[in-house]
Amino acid sequence: MKFDLELGIEILGRTPRILRAWLGDLPHTWVYRNEGGETWSPFDVVGHFIHGERTDWIPRLKLILENDGIREFEPYDRFAQFEDSRCRSLEDLLRTFEELRESNLAVLRSLDLKPPDFEREGRHPELGLVTAEQLLATWVAHDLNHLGQIAEVMARQYTEAVGPWKAYLDILATEAVLFLSELRTAWASHSTSLLNGRIRTSERSAPTKAASQHSSAKNLIAVPHPREQSLLEPGNQPRRPQQRRHRLG
Numbered sequence: 237m238k239f240d241l242e243l244g245i246e247i248l249g250r251t252p253r254i255l256r257a258w259l260g261d262l263p264h265t266w267v268y269r270n271e272g273g274e275t276w277s278p279f280d281v282v283g284h285f286i287h288g289e290r291t292d293w294i295p296r297l298k299l300i301l302e303n304d305g306i307r308e309f310e311p312y313d314r315f316a317q318f319e320d321s322r323c324r325s326l327e328d329l330l331r332t333f334e335e336l337r338e339s340n341l342a343v344l345r346s347l348d349l350k351p352p353d354f355e356r357e358g359r360h361p362e363l364g365l366v367t368a369e370q371l372l373a374t375w376v377a378h379d380l381n382h383l384g385q386i387a388e389v390m391a392r393q394y395t396e397a398v399g400p401w402k403a404y405l406d407i408l409a410t411e412a413v414l415f416l417s418e419l420r421t422a423w424a425s426h427s428t429s430l431l432n433g434r435i436r437t438s439e440r441s442a443p444t445k446a447a448s449q450h451s452s453a454k455n456l457i458a459v460p461h462p463r464e465q466s467l468l469e470p471g472n473q474p475r476r477p478q479q480r481r482h483r484l485g
């Protein structure tokens with residue numbers, strides 16, 4: 237789906253309300269528990285949202301518009317929330333995030349971006365040149381990424397409590413279990429396809445809609461299962477990290 241600013245703002249504007257409705261008056265047991273080790277609790281994730289509002293999205297957008305690829309972004313500290321959130325209440329964090337997001341969306345609208353602005357570039361310390369549009373799309377996807385992380389850490393508090401139903405719940409699976417499951421699916425699908433002699437390399441990477449609708453017909457290609465296709469792409473790693481954090485900022 238191509239990026240659209242108004243559609244993106246629809247998500248960005250909702251995130252503070254989602255967090256308040258979800259966590260606002262939730263018992264501490266849900267809010268402060270992580271998955272052990274260096275994993276994040278829902279409280280940590282809210283702090284991370286705040287740090288992004290202060291140092292990442294709008295400051296980087298302004299840098300792009302003012303310097304157009306010349307000045308490099310400041311590296312993003314993905315662990316700053318542990319210090320910044322110390323001794324603060326969840327209510328305090330939620331209110332801070334609401335205010336910062338509202339003010340940042342007001343700034344975004346006031347910039348009145350025109351089509352050429354979306355193509356302007358910034359220099360990321362690790363990724364190199366990135367466009368304003370990519371930054372804004374990442375802002376939206378990043379919100380959803382960490383909302384997913386909150387769902388994960390909360391669901392995984394019941395990893396043992398659900399008993400045998402754990403086998404049916406992807407959200408409770410460890411990375412290793414998911415990878416093995418995907419490998420099995422990929423191997424089963426791949427073996428069948430090879431036996432039928434229906435795979436052609438060029439079509440593997442770009443199955444057509446018509447082909448996927450009629451894959452049993454004699455002269456049509458076998459369409460890889462989406463999981464298989466994903467695994468076969470060069471450089472693809474097991475799909476799910478332990479938590480939906482991100483390596484880069």
Ligand code: NI
Binds near residue numbers: 378382482
């Ligand atoms: Ni993040």
